[in-house]
Amino acid sequence: MEKFRTGYVSIIGRPNVGKSTLLNYFLEQKLSIVSRKPQTTRWNLLGIKTTSESQIIFIDTPGLQKEPKIALNQHMNKEVSNTLNYIDIILFVVEASKWNELDENVIELLKKASDAKIFLVLNKVDKVSNKNDLLTFISKLSKEVDFDEVIPISAIKGTGVDDLELAILKKLPLGPALFPEDQITDRSERFFAAEFVREKLMTRLSDELPYNLSITIEEFKEKNNVLHIHACIWVERKGQKSIVIGKEGSVLKSVGKEARKDLEEMFDKKVNLKTWVKVKKKWTDSEQALKQFGYYD
Numbered sequence: 001m002e003k004f005r006t007g008y009v010s011i012i013g014r015p016n017v018g019k020s021t022l023l024n025y026f027l028e029q030k031l032s033i034v035s036r037k038p039q040t041t042r043w044n045l046l047g048i049k050t051t052s053e054s055q056i057i058f059i060d061t062p063g064l065q066k067e068p069k070i071a072l073n074q075h076m077n078k079e080v081s082n083t084l085n086y087i088d089i090i091l092f093v094v095e096a097s098k099w100n101e102l103d104e105n106v107i108e109l110l111k112k113a114s115d116a117k118i119f120l121v122l123n124k125v126d127k128v129s130n131k132n133d134l135l136t137f138i139s140k141l142s143k144e145v146d147f148d149e150v151i152p153i154s155a156i157k158g159t160g161v162d163d164l165e166l167a168i169l170k171k172l173p174l175g176p177a178l179f180p181e182d183q184i185t186d187r188s189e190r191f192f193a194a195e196f197v198r199e200k201l202m203t204r205l206s207d208e209l210p211y212n213l214s215i216t217i218e219e220f221k222e223k224n225n226v227l228h229i230h231a232c233i234w235v236e237r238k239g240q241k242s243i244v245i246g247k248e249g250s251v252l253k254s255v256g257k258e259a260r261k262d263l264e265e266m267f268d269k270k271v272n273l274k275t276w277v278k279v280k281k282k283w284t285d286s287e288q289a290l291k292q293f294g295y296y297d
């Protein structure tokens, strides 16, 4: 027991590099929502992995943005920096061979986390055809920061993720578990209900609209072994409302069906999901609305 290791491991990087995909792979279940569009994750999310020898407390974070102008995006960046005070290891996730100025922005933030160990995680190696490109890329980045480890992975296929976990375990501090062994997250069932609905909408809707959506759960009740969930989808304009509803309700219907499937799998129960859409003008830039939607829990 005195050899038990416990620590916080924060997954940090610019939007869309695969942070949430990696968290889900570590935990062997879908916890964090994933989409092809950047800025999918909006809140920090704990994913706790406990074995007989260790407890790794992963934190999936929103993609770090550059000088965000509106309140929602400022909140997302704050979420990332909040983790820097107490983490043991940072997984700095980048897309292999695809560096851009937003990654530079993340490096600036990493410099503030002087106590944490920093691993460079090169994700999406399945997309790199020339391995020499990867080596050139690694040597370029290693000049910028003194990384404790450099590990290429594919979060989607799982390549290299076991090696990454072993490297984490080696550097994790000794100490007792901080969470009960059967706890896998810090978030409520309501949180996941809202997130899974948002994921389906993000996938289904094109262009800018996904960024103007927020979900609140108005009811979450179990009756006769069925979970009854009422989800309200908030948009910023009337025109957006009709897009989210779709022709004769077609978009809402398919989003509801897909979200229900994921929720039934997560809760292992039948789910009756009802959705509707409401307008709240400019909520993405209103501190008051963000509070109402749970952004400052």
Ligand SMILES: Nc1nc2c(ncn2[C@@H]2O[C@H](COP(=O)(O)OP(=O)(O)OP(=O)(O)O)[C@@H](O)[C@H]2O)c(=O)[nH]1
Pocket: 013, 014, 015, 016, 017, 018, 019, 020, 021, 022, 033, 034, 035, 036, 037, 038, 039, 040, 041, 042, 061, 062, 063, 064, 123, 124, 125, 126, 127, 153, 154, 155, 156, 157
């Ligand atoms: N080819 C490939 N695609 C990947 C890999 N990992 C993630 N993706 C894809 O990259 C996209 C973004 O993945 P996410 O996990 O949502 O990325 P994220 O970094 O959490 O994004 P934000 O929450 O927006 O910051 C999705 O389409 C994933 O399927 C990988 O190893 N290989």
Ligand SMILES: [Mg+2]
Pocket: 019, 020, 021, 032, 033, 034, 040, 041, 060, 061, 062, 063
């Ligand atoms: Mg994410």
